[in-house]
Amino acid sequence: MTDLSERTEWIGDAFTSDVGWDLLEDLVDVGNRMAGQPGERDGLELVRDALAEAGCRNARVDEFEIQGWERGDSGIADGRRREPCIALPRSPSGTVTADFVDLGYGVPSDFEEGDVEGNVVMVSSDTPDDFDRFVHRTEKYYSAVEHGARAFVFRNHVEGCLPPTGSVGTDDDPIGDIPAVGVSAEVGTRLARRAEGDSVTVDVDCETPAATSGNAMAELGPETDEEVLVSSHVDAHDIAEGAMDNGAGTATIVEVANALAGVADELDTRVRFVAYGAEEVGLVGSGVEAERADRDGVKAIVNVDSNVFGRTLSLSTHGFDDLTAAADRLAERFDHPVSTSEEQVPHSDHWPFVVHGVPGYMVSGETEGRGRGWGHTEADTLEKLEARNLREQAILLTALVADLADGDTEVARREPSEIAAALEDEDKATGMKVIGDWPYDDDGTVVR
Known part of the structure; x- marks a missing residue:
């Protein structure tokens, strides 16, 4: 039985450990960690x-091939000036001259009612509070494609002259x-004021070579x-340090490994740590692992993505009652x-498993x-994070993982059809179908 509730020495060790924070500093100092690139x-x-230094065994990097993407120059010219912008990863190269249309938030009705066909369309990175779900960037992009737009402009809703990034493309067509670009809130406001209904030119220059990514992994116990899978992603967008997204999550799972290594002999279930590559370009690394792994042997997944900036942990349980119960026990x-x-x-690395009911x-x-x-902008930097939060969250997650690894803890699976029904009930299926990410047939069977 793996029960850390009666012991406290490991808590003191974890709260004074520098293992996670040192790794976080090393990761942000790498520089460009874009999928498929040397960083x-x-x-x-x-x-x-x-992970090896923490005491894990079989530490390795498993490689896989991906569609690469390397940034060149981009711009938007409105006849008065060339506005600064950045290409969205996996945008194609190209130059488009067409009329400019601001579609506001870019919820489905904006595309249905707006003048989209043949034009350059701009949408906000935000979703209105009165809309019943968050509309992801990729849904907005493929809604623009579906309605005949010739180029896509993604405007940040956070002020500070920070153009946002984020990939486009699908598994089938990476x-x-x-062409797709991100612009700051200020540039977007200026374009909406000066260029609405007028001709603009959007140009994107990029390279799309074949590339190699990988997943770093090791195990304890x-x-x-059966195994408990503890995961994060290593890659980050090339414009930023990727401190919160997701250096923080990766540093946290290594700190969890460091804490659990001290009680590895008491674990009832193997705990495997995986830091994925190529998450930011479509959950590629976790998709590879979900196909390779014995999914029936995965008892539970604890996937950590974009923590530490907020002090309180947020755990999405996807309707698995036993995961909610474990979170309640932890609190x-x-x-x-x-x-x-x-x-x-x-939208993160748990998902290629959860679609199957894991x-x-x-x-x-x-x-x-x-x-x-600050995420997906150049402002995602180390000084916005606190070591205190990382240590506190690592302690909580260590206890959670130990609970899940306990032989007496049962975690029931769900049928894939139940996950499909939940997505329909939450109106998330709509966007996934627009993007081409809907993985189910009419019976709720996973088909992709």
Whole structure:
């Protein structure tokens, strides 16, 4: 039985450990960790070595091939000046001259009612508070494609002259259909004021070579058929340090490994740590692992993505009652706030497993407002994070993983059809179908 509730020495060790924070500093100092580029490989090797030094066995990087994407110059010219912007990863190269249309938030009705066909369309990175779900960037992009737009402009809703990034493209067609760029809130406001209905030119220059990514992994505990999977992603967008997204999550799971290594002999179930590559370009690394792994042997997943910036942990349980119960036990045991939600979150590395009914958490930090905040901009930097939060969250997640690994803890799976029905009920299926990410047939069977 793996029970850390009666012991406290490991808590003191974890709260005074520098293992996670040191790794976080090393990751942000790599520089560009874009999927398939040399810095991503450097990051994967840092994680592999940190897991080995923590006491894990079989530390390695498993490679896989991906569609690469390398940034060139981009711009928007409105006849008066060339506005600064950045290409969205996996945008195709191209130059488009057409009339400019501001579609506001870019919810489905904006595309249905707006003048989209043949034009350059701009949408906000935000979703209105009165809309019943968050509309992801990729849904907005493919709604623009579906309605005949010739180019796509993604405007940040966070002020500060920060153009946002974020990939386009799908699993079947990794390079998108139309040129796509991100602009700051200020540039977007200026374009809406000066260029609405007038001709603008959007140009994107990029390279799309074949590339190699990988997943860094290692394990602790007994050689059981069943395992608890603890995951994060190493890659980050090339414009930023990727401190919160997701250096923080990766540093956290290594700190969890460091804490659990001290009680590895007491674990009832193998705990495997995986830091994925190529998450930011479509959950590629976790998709590879979900196909390779014995999904029936995965007892539960604890996937950590974009934590530490918010002090309170936010755990999305995807309607798995036993995961909600484990989160409640954690909050009660430590008399510590833990936020939970049963909604489906189809946008991080737990998802390629959860679609099959594998129990999985999406773990992040609770923040105010909607959207990513500093995430996916050049402002995602180390000084916005606190070592205190990383240590506190690592302690809580260590206890959670130990609970899930306990032989007496049962975690029931769900039928894929139940996950499909939940996505329909939450109106998330609509956007997934627009993007081409809907993985189910009419019976709720996974078909992709």
